[in-house]
Amino acid sequence: MLRDFTCGELRIGDINKQVWLCGWVQKTRKLGGATFIDLRDRYGITQLVFHSDDENSASLGKEGFTREMVLRVYGKVIERESKNKNLPTGEIEIKITDVQILNHALTPPFTIEDETDGGDELRMKYRYLDLRRNVVRKNLELRHRLALETRNYLDKLKFIEVETPVLIKSTPEGARDFVVPSRMHQGQFYALPQSPQTFKQLLMVSGFDRYYQIVKCFRDEDLRADRQPEFTQIDCEMSFVEQEDIIQTFEGLVKHLFKTVLNVDITNVPRMTYADAMKFYGNDKPDTRFEMRFIDLSPALSQGKGAEALSKVEGEDLVRGKNFKVFDEAEIVVGICAKGAGEYTRKQLDELTEFVKRPQIGATGLVYAKCNLDGTIKSSVDKFYKEEDLKKWASAFNAQPGDLILILAGEIEKTRKALSELRLEMGTRLGLRDKPARRSDGTEAEGGSKFSCLWVIDFPLLEWNEGDPNLLASLAGRWHAKHHPFTSPKPEDINLLSSNPGTVRANAYDIVINGVEIGGGSIRIHNKELQAQMFDVLGFTKEEAQKQFGFLMNAFEFGAPPHGGIAFGFDRLCSLFGGSDGIRDFIAFPKNNAGKDMMIDSPSEISEEQLKELGIKF
């Protein structure tokens, strides 16, 4: 080794040792006749000193040491005069008697500090310098730790990691595949897997019983901020299980990760049906760090029934029949109560109205009712609703003086979606969605109360594809599997598959943490006939189904066990644990929103010779 110790290792007990160290120049400063250097490596910082009381040392210190230069130094560990309590090595320094410059360094295009002056583009182009920053490196150390603890947990439960192939076959049913032209079989293609789904199911047919893999997957999507064309999953599958077994096993994994990596105890992971998640949060991945549940002010309407059915519906209609057309004509009138926001100013309320009217949110307006501290209520629809009406609202919302009621109305799905966005916005404004604090060593968060986990269950099996831009155009106007085509319907709903496919519920579940979908899975179909029926509902001809998935359906004929599984989005899991919204800084070499790697300049053109060998023209 070129060194005896790392830059994070030496302590007061090492005084008088003669040591070699290697690292990067973080900082240089002169003080009196002495030169001080902070030498940095992955493990820490050690102070070097070129002493004026030693001619040799002082003369060595006259070399021009610039930032990020790579040094190998030799010297004696001595006690510091002024100790630095913030640094693990802060009690010692090295009195240098030999220096070798291992490499020079140009001035970096941005500062290598926790807070950098580099913009996103620059940081991506010089990612190898960006990765030198402590904060970014610690993200990747956290990622390593999470992978390690995932393996520890699953290995103990006798899961076997099996590598499934990367060069597979295109299955246009899902999102778009990346494809790989074959040189040896011209005109044919491999495809990169969107997930190892069919392979892990085949492993269950093979009797592997418990499988996992931390594995790269690929999706050729029009990218959004938080998506990457290649991403990593913790992919798992088990045999002879029911939904409850999967939930127990992987709730255990999540608890293990929180405990071992962040020292956070997750005591309770409640469950909620998809229907309730939509009803109470307008979202299948609700952020449950805070309540602020939806209150439906006109339940009869939202259940598609007229006033005549009102008595049978849970809850009174509090908005209809007051000549306020917007509410009278809406499918749903639904709101939230923002605790303590009753003092919002006109300007703040206008901001909220603007917020919900943004095209991405799409509401036409916002109704509010401020519960004043004096007990009165002031609303934006005072024209239509009397004080006693508003009191009823307040009571429905359990609103106290000082609270703010916000109400949207319109079509059910759109309105719930818009209100969900407004709820999240209010959560953010009221500080209810604060990131978990992270210690500088990245290993421990303060307090577990800021992580809220939730299982969402009983998802619909199918959704209607109006024309999803991430799917092939030819798939529009068809039923589409909400999870994937291998998810089993609830047995009691199977008879609805042909008559009313949209109402069939699946044995599918997601785990949601702080409003982020971290994992999802299902109990699979393990029966050839049911699988064939599923493909039929999805609009496959028998021939297409056989061509694409014949191998799986055939496998089901040779003794397939009941099985199910789950996959976690590993990049998101890392960013959640790291207290960040974005996944990009938890990936060593990410691509930008246009799918480009700015550092290596990829994708790029290939040579004519390569194209010719593949037989490809554009």
Place this chain on the structure above:
Amino acid sequence: MLRDFTCGELRIGDINKQVWLCGWVQKTRKLGGATFIDLRDRYGITQLVFHSDDENSASLGKEGFTREMVLRVYGKVIERESKNKNLPTGEIEIKITDVQILNHALTPPFTIEDETDGGDELRMKYRYLDLRRNVVRKNLELRHRLALETRNYLDKLKFIEVETPVLIKSTPEGARDFVVPSRMHQGQFYALPQSPQTFKQLLMVSGFDRYYQIVKCFRDEDLRADRQPEFTQIDCEMSFVEQEDIIQTFEGLVKHLFKTVLNVDITNVPRMTYADAMKFYGNDKPDTRFEMRFIDLSPALSQGKGAEALSKVEGEDLVRGKNFKVFDEAEIVVGICAKGAGEYTRKQLDELTEFVKRPQIGATGLVYAKCNLDGTIKSSVDKFYKEEDLKKWASAFNAQPGDLILILAGEIEKTRKALSELRLEMGTRLGLRDKPARRSDGTEAEGGSKFSCLWVIDFPLLEWNEGDPNLLASLAGRWHAKHHPFTSPKPEDINLLSSNPGTVRANAYDIVINGVEIGGGSIRIHNKELQAQMFDVLGFTKEEAQKQFGFLMNAFEFGAPPHGGIAFGFDRLCSLFGGSDGIRDFIAFPKNNAGKDMMIDSPSEISEEQLKELGIKF
């Protein structure tokens, strides 16, 4: 869970428990009025019995249970009358009182037994059934174990696993890349990595210090029996190290794997230069389970010198000047001594001659000398060499009565290569290359003497590419990096780079076990100028070098540390540990020699719609 125990779990201590089990019907047999079933899962086999003394049980047993049917059964653990000592569960059986058929099974196309009647094609097509066979599943369990222990070892040494990207940029300098057309940037391509080489070097520039990854790599080669288009590497890199540090660290890994996975102690890993490996074994990955080193009978010749220089050369010329033209005109006359093969019959000797004359071997003939038990020597060239000449040969080979000397002559490189094949053939014939025995549980080999590890060091930096079919044609007639273009030359040889590139030695090393190259690596160039010089020698223009590898050379300008690393072929490592010659049965879903996955039928055609979106024509 659908079961309380696995099929490998119950023991005599569990007697009288009422249990649910799940598994596959391995075998059914009737005995008297009772029916017996061997129920199988990944963990073992448990015997079920439908007793004739119990009406309910006996009647359940009348169901037609066929092979590979999936059952869920309930019953009481009872002591067996006739115990099976070969089975961990052999002291008990389950008296069944409830049976559910979870799935039916067609008759498998081959028997699911350790020895199967399925041919390769059939096994690959129905790989999910092949994987049910104990031997194949145990291979993958071994693979899991090896990955796990690799991670344990490296984690302890503070290596961080970092995932590098799969969608990268094509670098036609190496073998052929698989490429991925970009839909968003038409006409441009990603490429799949042949190794994460440049990324791991960038991680060193970033200060990651110790990196590893168990990672899929891709190479679009014309496939040979033991190659796969996608394969797995244990990829590692370290900073501030010299060759010796890498060798120590990864020799430690190999020893750790042998000890923890096979309980084999590897005490000694000798080192040999590439030059010596070629001289003594004609092979840069010699099988050192047995000696049988080459003896050069005309050292002056093979060093390209005439008789006049003979006195300066180590060893006497024992073959020239006896009017045997074949030897007189050869660049090299070199042989081996096969201990105990002196009694070989005419027929056996003819077989050996045929062996070396096969086109793949390419020798023109074989000279032998049998050392008879009576002390005489009988050779195939008695016409030219007297008894006293042959005695000198025997003495050079240290041959004893009963040994067989085998000699080839011709051009140096070809002759050594042919003799290497002959040596391996003789090793096989004499039982010197036996596979390590493996216990049925796959965890332990008998005795460590059958594993012989060797470091081969001081490889040449470059080799002349006459026209390698696995490289682009445009690269023929150029120097080619033997390891890769980032390998550093030995400092003392750098001055030869321009004058005599073929003689430059590299800081490169391979670890060879039982004649198989298991891993290889090098100390890298970390200096922009030297890297540029290397690209120049390889025939890159400055522009090409900048376009392909500019990001790396630029990175070297911002403070690159000295670094080096190694990569292990994980598939081969698994097959070596599993005592097999082929890697295919250590990969869950391998491709055949034409690069096809027979099970899913890939590569295959994709839809017109997909081609159109990519803008591709053939």
